[in-house]
Amino acid sequence: MDDSQKQLLDLLTxxxxxxxxxxxxLKGLLSGIEGxxxxxxxxxxxxxxxxxxxxxxxxxxxxxxxxxxxxxxxYYVKKREFxxxxxxxxxxxxxxxxxxxxxxxxxxxxxxxxxxxxVFEADEFAVHSLLANxxxxxxxxxxxxxxxxxxxxxxxxxIDQTDLVIEILADGFVIEDETQKLVFEPGYAPRGVDRSHLxxxxxxxxxxxxxxxxxxxxSPERGTxxxxxxxxxxKPFDLADDADENTExxxxxxxxx
Amino acid sequence: MSNTRHKILVVDDEPDVVSYLTTxxxxxxxxxxxxxxxxxxxxxxxxxxxxxITLDITMPGMSGIEVLTILRRDPELNPIPVIVITGVTSxxxxxxxxxxRPPEAFMQKPMDLELLMSNIDNLLKHSALKATNE
Numbered sequence: 001m002d003d004s005q006k007q008l009l010d011l012l013t014x015x016x017x018x019x020x021x022x023x024x025x026l027k028g029l030l031s032g033i034e035g036x037x038x039x040x041x042x043x044x045x046x047x048x049x050x051x052x053x054x055x056x057x058x059x060x061x062x063x064x065x066x067x068x069x070x071x072x073x074x075y076y077v078k079k080r081e082f083x084x085x086x087x088x089x090x091x092x093x094x095x096x097x098x099x100x101x102x103x104x105x106x107x108x109x110x111x112x113x114x115x116x117x118x119v120f121e122a123d124e125f126a127v128h129s130l131l132a133n134x135x136x137x138x139x140x141x142x143x144x145x146x147x148x149x150x151x152x153x154x155x156x157x158x159i160d161q162t163d164l165v166i167e168i169l170a171d172g173f174v175i176e177d178e179t180q181k182l183v184f185e186p187g188y189a190p191r192g193v194d195r196s197h198l199x200x201x202x203x204x205x206x207x208x209x210x211x212x213x214x215x216x217x218x219s220p221e222r223g224t225x226x227x228x229x230x231x232x233x234x235k236p237f238d239l240a241d242d243a244d245e246n247t248e249x250x251x252x253x254x255x256x257x
Numbered sequence: 258m259s260n261t262r263h264k265i266l267v268v269d270d271e272p273d274v275v276s277y278l279t280t281x282x283x284x285x286x287x288x289x290x291x292x293x294x295x296x297x298x299x300x301x302x303x304x305x306x307x308x309x310i311t312l313d314i315t316m317p318g319m320s321g322i323e324v325l326t327i328l329r330r331d332p333e334l335n336p337i338p339v340i341v342i343t344g345v346t347s348x349x350x351x352x353x354x355x356x357x358r359p360p361e362a363f364m365q366k367p368m369d370l371e372l373l374m375s376n377i378d379n380l381l382k383h384s385a386l387k388a389t390n391e
Contacts, residue, residue, distance in 0.1 A: 024315070027344030028271060030367040035277025038370075042284060051280070058273050106272075144317045 025069060032062035061106060068132070082123040082209065084235050089157050089164065090115045092124070096131045096155065103136065107143035109172070110152035111135075120164045121235040122210055130203040131155070134168050134227050137183075137200055142172035147223050159233065168227040174218045175225045183216075211236035263381055266307035267291040268298035268324065269342070270316040274366075278311060278342075281370060295319025299327055302334050309380055312360065314343040329357040336387075338380040342368060 039055025042048075093115035104111035135155055142151035151172025158165050175183070184204040207214050212231035219226070265287045267278045272293065279289045290305050292298035294316055302310060310328070314321035321341065328334045338361040362376040 024344040027366040028274070031277065031344075032271070032273035034367050035273050035280075038277060039280055042280065054276065058276065062273065 022069070026066070029062050029066045029069065032065075033059055036060075036062065061102065064102070068136070082126060084121050085124060086119045087122050087124045087127060089118050089120065092128060092131070093155060093157065096128060096135065099128075099132050100135055100139065104139050104153070107139050108151075109139045109142045110150065111139070112152060112154040113156075114154070115157045116159050118159050118164075118233075120231065120233040122231065123206075126206045127210070127231075130206040130229075131166065131168070133200060133203040134229070138168050138170035138173065138225070138227065141175070141225070142170050145173040147174070148172040160230075162233055164231050164233055166229040166231070168229075170225045170227070172223060173225050174220050174223055175216060176218075180216055180218070207231070263308045264288040264290065264305060265377070266298070266301055266305060266310045268293075268295070268301075268310060268316075268321070269313035270294055271313070274313070274342075278368075285374065295321070295324040298324050302328060302337065303331075306333075307337060308384065309377060310337055310339045312339050312341050314341060325360060326357050336384075338362075338384060340364060340373070340376055340380070342366060342373075 036055045036058030039051050039058060041055075043051030043053075043055055093113050097111065097113040100111055135153060138153045142148075142153060145151075148171065151170075154167075154169045154171065156167050156169075184200050204214060207229055210231050212229055214230075215228045217226045217228065218224070265282050267275055267282070267289060268291070269275050269278070270293050275291045275293065279291055282289045290301055290307065292301045296319055298310075298312070301307075312321045312324060316324075321343065325339060325341070328337065328339065335358075340362040341360040342364045344366045361380050364373060364376070
């Protein structure tokens with residue numbers, strides 16, 4: 001088998017693994033919705049309002065998770081041109097915070113948001129998605145790791161000359177070297193910390209499409225992991241409006257990397 | 258079949274699945290204990306000596322496969338029937354390399370509750386017959 005055949009086989013295998021991972025995640029989410037429906041129905045039959053409330057919460061939570069998974073899949077497969085606009089940093093962070101608040105509360109992880117005033121040029125939906133996906137991964141990792149009694153995830157931003165620096169600090173989780181190499185790969189299925197790994201693959205692709213960078217810094221002595229996203233405040237010069245590549249082509253290129 | 262004397266241990270890292278199974282099985286008259294990871298599952302199996310265990314495969318730290326291997330290798334826990342309830346389809350191959358007895362039943366998520374009850378009833382009847390004959 002020559003190199004190009006081997007590469008093609010690797011690519012096909014990765015895509016099969018990715019589809020398998022998505023199917024596994026969706027099965028879990030459907031179980032959550034079915035569980036919620038069961039609790040609502042049985043709660044109504046038994047006139048148990050507490051059970052009905054618990055059931056509705058379960059349904060809402062899992063519908064939200066399915067929405068995020070589907071969003072990530074659509075980003076991967078859809079031909080989508082970026083819609084570059086001026087995004088207000090504070091409003092963006094508030095919106096991400098609202099989306100994640102229930103999830104953080106459910107996982108027992110404190111979520112803290114601080115953002116500098118200001119604006120930057122980006123595709124608002126894409127940036128919202130990538131921040132939410134990284135933060136969700138951080139929340140779930142802190143919950144699963146159980147290394148601190150009061151884990152927390154802090155999202156912050158600051159403007160550094162011509163760049164926007166976004167930091168997501170997971171206080172209660174230390175990413176391992178091996179995981180760092182794998183976590184942004186499409187077929188990666190971490191044990192236990194699942195359901196958001198496709199989002200991380202898409203998150204990295206979206207950061208690249210904005211001409212930005214992402215670094216991950218674990219601090220074992222502090223029990224933390226810092227995800228640092230740096231993006232230009234202005235749309236990068238080489239990402240011209242009339243660029244030939246669309247989103248899907250660039251994500252394909254990312255996949256093949 | 259009388260269910261009130263039977264105890265089931267539910268092992269799954271997903272809280273919603275634990276709530277679902279616990280509520281359903283309690284409604285069916287079982288006593289239910291639960292564990293959200295492998296080590297707690299093993300500890301509760303030893304402490305509670307359930308009549309049956311439902312076991313997820315994909316869990317943080319210790320997977321369901323490792324839990325099942327430990328259960329099978331412990332002479333006191335080996336007889337407890339295990340139903341694997343999982344979204345993973347390839348675990349049977351992994352088990353064959355460990356030389357352990359496979360689970361008595363295997364179910365895919367999302368769950369078919371009728372099938373689950375049928376499996377539980379059959380396994381508990383089988384256990385009762387086995388105990389009578391020994």
